[in-house]
Amino acid sequence: MTSPPALTVHQLAKSVPGGRRLFHNLDLTVAPGEIVAIMGESGIGKSTLLNLVAGLDSADAGTISIAGQALDDRQDDARTIIRRDHVGFVFQAFHILPHLTLAQNIALPLVLARADTAASLARAITMLANVGLPGRGGDYPAQLSGGELQRIAIARALIHDPALILADEPTGNLDPETAERILSLLTTQVRASSAGLVLVTHSDCAAAIADRVLVLGPTGLTPR
Numbered sequence: 001m002t003s004p005p006a007l008t009v010h011q012l013a014k015s016v017p018g019g020r021r022l023f024h025n026l027d028l029t030v031a032p033g034e035i036v037a038i039m040g041e042s043g044i045g046k047s048t049l050l051n052l053v054a055g056l057d058s059a060d061a062g063t064i065s066i067a068g069q070a071l072d073d074r075q076d077d078a079r080t081i082i083r084r085d086h087v088g089f090v091f092q093a094f095h096i097l098p099h100l101t102l103a104q105n106i107a108l109p110l111v112l113a114r115a116d117t118a119a120s121l122a123r124a125i126t127m128l129a130n131v132g133l134p135g136r137g138g139d140y141p142a143q144l145s146g147g148e149l150q151r152i153a154i155a156r157a158l159i160h161d162p163a164l165i166l167a168d169e170p171t172g173n174l175d176p177e178t179a180e181r182i183l184s185l186l187t188t189q190v191r192a193s194s195a196g197l198v199l200v201t202h203s204d205c206a207a208a209i210a211d212r213v214l215v216l217g218p219t220g221l222t223p224r
């Protein structure tokens, strides 16, 4: 049996408060294991699109399915559970929590899904090694650089084997060398997990890891 798409967006429409239309009739399908970069001029609505898929904002029209499960016509808590179980986030807005250790931060998606705490922390330790920070589980975020924190964000996004990963400018604040390493790590980890990745970026280097680069405009997404 073939897996359903990691993400299906159909005829999505969104206006900002005040009525200005950002996009309409927007369609997007992301296959398992596929990396899709979304580019486009500043203010066109890239982060808004990601927020709609993430459930942080609601669309005016259209449908969104994650791992074959439609989010529409469900109660809020049912949607929250689908996103919690099937989506990983590498967003500035979901920053690493300063009062939790690195292992606790990475384990958070499993703990929120009520997995066993000891097993979750053990998996977080493995993920830390996978992202090149072995033995750092007891450290706190304040002890890390920006690039190292982004490694933690990637480990946390992947720990629960999500079908879909959403990343908003994952290398935005990093120097070019660190950005290169983070992109390579993200690619390796995504390929290993067969998750679909939607990557919003202005960076040509970041877009270069994608299987497809799409440009967002007022009528939707077009291949670059």
Ligand SMILES: Nc1ncnc2c1ncn2[C@@H]1O[C@H](COP(=O)(O)OP(=O)(O)OP(=O)(O)O)[C@@H](O)[C@H]1O
Residues within 6 Å of the ligand: 016, 017, 022, 040, 041, 042, 043, 044, 045, 046, 047, 048, 049
């Ligand atoms: N809650 C809101 N109220 C009013 N306008 C909003 C709101 N949210 C977003 N916008 C507007 O919607 C437009 C799209 O914003 P968005 O952040 O999605 O663009 P973007 O393409 O990601 O831009 P950038 O590349 O600069 O990050 C912007 O003009 C923004 O001002």
